[in-house]
Amino acid sequence: MLTPGLRGYVLEQPAGDHKSTGKSTGKGTRKHPPTDLLPAALAALAPSFTVAAEHGAPGSGARRRTWLDTFDWRLYRAGLVLEVEQARRGGRLLLSQADGTPRAEQPAAGWPPRRPALDLPAGPVRDQIMALISPRALLPVVSAVSTVSVIRLLNADGKTVGRLTAERAVVTAAGTAAELPLRLSVAEVRGYPAQARKAAALLAGIPGASPVSQSVFVAALTALGRHPADYTNGVDAEITAELPGSVAVARLLLRLLDTLELNVDGVLRDIDTEFLHDFRVAVRRTRSAIKLLGEVVPAADANRYAREFKWLGDLTTPTRDLDVHLLGFAATTEHLLAATPADLEPFRAFLVRRRAREFRRLAAALRSPRFGAITDDWRKALLAVRDASAPKKRRQPTAAELAARTTGRAFRRIAARGGAITPDSPPESLHDLRKRCKELRYLLEFFAPLHDPVAYRKVVGDLKQLQDCLGDFQDSQVQREEIGALADAMLAEALSGGPGAPAATLLAMGEVAARLAVSQAEARADFARRFARFAGPAARHRISILLAKPGQPAEPALKTP
Amino acid sequence: MKIYATYNIKGGVGKTTAAVNLAYLSAAEGERTLLWDLDPQGAASFLFRIKPRVKGGGKALIRGTKTLEGAIKGTDFDNLDLLPADFTYRNMDLLLGTAQRKQTRKIAQLLRPLAAEYDNVFLDCPPSISLVSENVMHAADVLLVPLIPTTLSVRTLDQLTDFVAGFDGDRPEVRAFFSMVDRRKKLHQEITKDLSAERSGVTAAAIPALSLIERMSVERAPVTAFAPRSQAARAFRSLWSEILSDQE
Numbered sequence: 001m002l003t004p005g006l007r008g009y010v011l012e013q014p015a016g017d018h019k020s021t022g023k024s025t026g027k028g029t030r031k032h033p034p035t036d037l038l039p040a041a042l043a044a045l046a047p048s049f050t051v052a053a054e055h056g057a058p059g060s061g062a063r064r065r066t067w068l069d070t071f072d073w074r075l076y077r078a079g080l081v082l083e084v085e086q087a088r089r090g091g092r093l094l095l096s097q098a099d100g101t102p103r104a105e106q107p108a109a110g111w112p113p114r115r116p117a118l119d120l121p122a123g124p125v126r127d128q129i130m131a132l133i134s135p136r137a138l139l140p141v142v143s144a145v146s147t148v149s150v151i152r153l154l155n156a157d158g159k160t161v162g163r164l165t166a167e168r169a170v171v172t173a174a175g176t177a178a179e180l181p182l183r184l185s186v187a188e189v190r191g192y193p194a195q196a197r198k199a200a201a202l203l204a205g206i207p208g209a210s211p212v213s214q215s216v217f218v219a220a221l222t223a224l225g226r227h228p229a230d231y232t233n234g235v236d237a238e239i240t241a242e243l244p245g246s247v248a249v250a251r252l253l254l255r256l257l258d259t260l261e262l263n264v265d266g267v268l269r270d271i272d273t274e275f276l277h278d279f280r281v282a283v284r285r286t287r288s289a290i291k292l293l294g295e296v297v298p299a300a301d302a303n304r305y306a307r308e309f310k311w312l313g314d315l316t317t318p319t320r321d322l323d324v325h326l327l328g329f330a331a332t333t334e335h336l337l338a339a340t341p342a343d344l345e346p347f348r349a350f351l352v353r354r355r356a357r358e359f360r361r362l363a364a365a366l367r368s369p370r371f372g373a374i375t376d377d378w379r380k381a382l383l384a385v386r387d388a389s390a391p392k393k394r395r396q397p398t399a400a401e402l403a404a405r406t407t408g409r410a411f412r413r414i415a416a417r418g419g420a421i422t423p424d425s426p427p428e429s430l431h432d433l434r435k436r437c438k439e440l441r442y443l444l445e446f447f448a449p450l451h452d453p454v455a456y457r458k459v460v461g462d463l464k465q466l467q468d469c470l471g472d473f474q475d476s477q478v479q480r481e482e483i484g485a486l487a488d489a490m491l492a493e494a495l496s497g498g499p500g501a502p503a504a505t506l507l508a509m510g511e512v513a514a515r516l517a518v519s520q521a522e523a524r525a526d527f528a529r530r531f532a533r534f535a536g537p538a539a540r541h542r543i544s545i546l547l548a549k550p551g552q553p554a555e556p557a558l559k560t561p
Numbered sequence: 562m563k564i565y566a567t568y569n570i571k572g573g574v575g576k577t578t579a580a581v582n583l584a585y586l587s588a589a590e591g592e593r594t595l596l597w598d599l600d601p602q603g604a605a606s607f608l609f610r611i612k613p614r615v616k617g618g619g620k621a622l623i624r625g626t627k628t629l630e631g632a633i634k635g636t637d638f639d640n641l642d643l644l645p646a647d648f649t650y651r652n653m654d655l656l657l658g659t660a661q662r663k664q665t666r667k668i669a670q671l672l673r674p675l676a677a678e679y680d681n682v683f684l685d686c687p688p689s690i691s692l693v694s695e696n697v698m699h700a701a702d703v704l705l706v707p708l709i710p711t712t713l714s715v716r717t718l719d720q721l722t723d724f725v726a727g728f729d730g731d732r733p734e735v736r737a738f739f740s741m742v743d744r745r746k747k748l749h750q751e752i753t754k755d756l757s758a759e760r761s762g763v764t765a766a767a768i769p770a771l772s773l774i775e776r777m778s779v780e781r782a783p784v785t786a787f788a789p790r791s792q793a794a795r796a797f798r799s800l801w802s803e804i805l806s807d808q809e
Contacts, residue, residue: 159610160637191634
């Protein structure tokens, strides 16, 4: 264990003393390890300690370290680091906090598996992270071969009073290998804290030695030109208040296109359900942006792309709907009163079969020239707008003006349409309102960098409450209708010689549908209250504050284009 | 947490040697192990190259002004810690009570907070029969008694067994083993063979008298660590596995 307060040290290579490892395919700036500086550390320690190599010390030797996280960095964002360590003695899963403090570990044979894992072997690591990562898969992020040697620091009696650990790590990625700077750290032996402090001070005094500022994980990522949390499904385009509206919108749409494209591979490999979810959110946001902001993108053929992105949205809907049924399946069975979970098993099997079929259709479309053409042409069109030297025709609105105008309009539309909904209004009116709410939400998110963060959080909070209610209402209805359609399809499959639909299963599905009807009625009953809160005087006041100062940047340093 | 104590009223019978090697073997198996060197002579501390000194002395530990935990030192071996001896331990009897008010469960009480930290604790006792040894007998789950194969030491074992049998409540299990056995002596051979067979509580494994064991004080390490393939190390491993299998 490292003594609290003691840090590891990286010994920076003196200038002009670079050594080639022969492995690095290096760019000129990559640093090579100061392999000759371990002796410098030993020399610095020599007046105070006798040093002796400790062969076979715990933690010493070579091992492959592979760090894992979900595609959207759920562990890292929660301040956790998960590592699989493969050594001769076997594999271990190690969970730690970002500062290296261990949290849990468990043996892991054959990890990481060839396919990204949706689950882990039972054990304390699994217990701590499953709820956090589910339903996402764990993917290998970066891998390194690490060689640790341990040197004992002895006092005059020949007693070990501290340990010097030297770690050399070579980061491996497709076709490249980069060696990280040698890391030295001092570990305390219980009861000898002063000696460990002394040894650390001696290391710190070596010219060129500097305290470690990054974990091996982050250093390994950096060596590959990456950084942690380099994917998010949020809209975080770099826009400023004074930017011409068309440029701001082009940047937003390019950011959405990046997100969409980043998820294609995960969708096609069917790694986990959330690739498709993020893909669909990017499509929906793009469609809303084309609809609400498309006018400022004159070069783009808005009609064509509106049509093409609708095609993409529709294409992905059946698979996503089946994913939603399957993801919520365990929860659904928990609510059964008359039927048993076993009764629903044929339904689950049917969903799985149907999903496989729908997925094949989706995958074929994503591999089609049509999909390739949309994304390529769309990117070219957006780049042309983004990089246009100056507006050609009339004066353009700025991003701030565009935000205020479109967001205000979207809010007013919701206030008017929502206010017209009575207990007798048809369900369609609520479905329509839900779409308008999504549009407002997207507009708020698009222009978030321009808004005051406190006012923004309040407005989004109000809106989210209303969206949850409308979502419950519509999702319950859609799922109930789907269950009816799926029951028909199961019967049809049975008639054509398929696995069939036992009566018990259909009855259990009826029970699930009834439960959904109850949820829908509850959401409907809650609507008036939620809407009144969203559109009431207090909320109106909050949105007017938000739109009054749309140009005020949240964090000036971040918003420079 | 299991507490083992090496005890014999006589000195020089291999208590410390046994405590040091068995503690090392326990730690090598991955059990978190603590050895408390209760002998003011500090032989176990010396063997681990640790200064026989505790801040505040035995008094601070017994009175509770310093915790046991704060006095613990890491040995050179993984999973093995040592609570060093201190010369003031020679007065520990006086600290543990007077003729009117004897504290016989103080050591057990002091060890209790360490239960979460250690799987096995070994107590290396000074030779004597005193309030300290009585405390040790109350704290221990297993009393490990090294015996030199002579008729007299067999008598001592009987006395000890009777003494422990008189305890109220929990009594430690008494496990004797022959120590410093000289294969060339006929008497040693006879007593070792007969007693192991006849008496329950005497292990079949015995520790021979070997110069390599004496060499521990030169190497300042357990023989099981510096000469793991030696006859001496094999004898300690047999003894430890027999003690463990008795516990199961």
